Amino acid sequence: MKKITLMLAVAVSLSAISCKTDNKEVKDKDATEQPVSENKIVTLNGAITETVAALGKGSEIVGKDVTSTFPADLTAKDLGHVGRGMTIEGLMSVNPTLIIGTSKEENPDLMGKIKESGIQLELINQEYSVEGAKKLIKDVAGIVGVTEFQNLNDKIDADIAQIKPFEKKPKVLFIYARGAGNLMVAGTGTPMEALIKIAGAEPAVTEFADFKPLTPESLVQGNPDVILMFDSGVQSMGGVDGLLKVPGVVQTNAGKNKKIVTMDGGLMSNFGPRVGEAALELNQKLAEATK
Incomplete structure (x- = not known):
């Protein structure tokens, strides 16, 4: 048994030396085949920021506006603040590949400059309703490549179901x-x-x-x-x-x-x-x- 173990150890050592190049090629091939997200996202308002984070893509946010105060762990990060009074220089400073906001971010000059830069710009129409919130989640999910988000809608529905009617509305x-x-x-x-x-x-x-x-x-x-x-x-x-x-x-x-x-x-x-x-x-x- 000792003789067999020793022979195996020698064989492993020799194969490790002789196959470095082959292993590197395998790793490179695996890295190519496995989809790796390359999004570097700037979010232009708090609703978008928390939605991207809730969809599990918070780590891809590299810049956010000053209204983005949730979630706390994202707020604590040293991210670029590119919100109110934002300029094209401020946006470009964080090297984004994707900028997401709502249609209320009305600054035609800035939006034009972003489009000229070639960076992907997505502006979502936001509606202030329960269904509007669900649509926002769906729209953002489509932009960042997330297909499973029903849990977020279920949480909304579960909370709404707990609301108790007033005998007389205040x-x-x-x-x-x-x-x-x-x-x-x-x-x-x-x-x-x-x-x-x-x-x-x-x-x-x-x-x-x-x-x-x-x-x-x-x-x-x-x-x-x-x-x-x-x-x-x-x-x-x-x-x-x-x-x-x-x-x-x-x-x-x-x-x-x-x-x-x-x-x-x-x-x-x-x-x-x-x-x-x-x-x-x-x-x-x-x-x-x-x-």
Whole structure:
């Protein structure tokens, strides 16, 4: 037995020396045959970023915009920030092969320069609805080469199924704040309006679209039962007490009863794979605020 073992060891050693070239050729052949992703992706908004990550392609992101705050492990990476005020130089600095955004990234000059560069540019039409979020997932999956994404849709459906209807729908007003001097109210066609409806509540303002500056008159007219804000928005006001000092707030039912609900901005507005989670959280927070 010892003699056989020794003979085998010698044979292995000799074959290892004589077949280095052959092994290298086999490895090179395997590497060629096995599909290896070469995507170097820049994502132009938070919804796209979290969708690419949820599809298992987060490692391929080399640059993202400043609204991309989720997932945390991706945010912690030293990636190029190429968002607001982005330039073609900023985009090119991370050497992308694929740039993905939504059609709301409206900068014809920049988009033209990207197309001239020859880099693949994909702009997706985003709809603020549950089905719109699922379509976004499908569209992004097709772009990055992922065929299995039903688990993301199932998670959305499972969260939506947990939303409990209100006996009386609370009127909710979303206020966007960047300090006391920059306050905007969300109207129709905004992700906030859509999320309020999905969560089973009623938007307090339906007279205008998009965002308009907040005025005491609009507050009193809307008279919300609950005021909804980003976590960061309330912080920029110095907390709830700072918000209550804004003219008109204390004249509303929400102000009188201090019914202020806050949520993470990205979770609320992205309308990607976490839309069900966002709607469920809002539903639960509104239920707690109005009970």
